[in-house]
Amino acid sequence: MFEVVEHPIELSRLIVAVSRPDAGAIATFLGTTRDHNAGRQVIRLQYEAYPEMALREMRRIGEQAIERFSAKAVAIVHRVGVVEIGETSVAIAVSAAHRDAAFAACRFAIDRLKEIVPIWKKEHYRGGEIWIGPQQGGPPPAREHFAS
């Protein structure tokens, strides 16, 4: 299950999607919106996706998690639009035969998602807002497909 949704995420749907008779473990991860960042109070977050490409990259992460960690099944759901503080913006569930593989594959999936899946976060503060990413200064990333 790979989805970009505009409504609250229900983790139970992801767990059902990855449940398998040959899996002895399901690891889950929830990313929730935080009320502060870099010393500033955040009052609201807004996410925006390139949905067609985000889904394609999410499916690819699922395939890689299965290949590299022997995961049985992977589900990733990301929310877009305004997400209130404390709500879930991204959920991942991974099933595997044993817990080590489930934890490792779940960790891989969220790390990779944050690196490459084209979804952006805008943090709204009192008196300002900012798109999250290194665009506010600092050197460009050392990635082949980036140009400064």
Added chain:
Amino acid sequence: MRIRLRFFAALRERAGASELTRELARPTTVGALWDDLRRERPRLAEFRGAVAFAVNQEYVDSKMTLQDNDEVAFIPPVSGGCPRCHV
């Protein structure tokens, strides 16, 4: 040759549009198209972050030459940032 352009997040705001269509008279690379856009739209030129390119929803190198009906997306850093860069 007709190309569809898509902009997201900070670049969408700076481009003033989420989508544009553009006619190209001659073969052009993604990087050259980005340079042209920055010349035409000063707010894009002022963007200080890194920009990645995707053609038909796959990340590509800036040297990729565009084909008719390609969809080009200009991708500012994604929300988790880049683990190898320092903000």
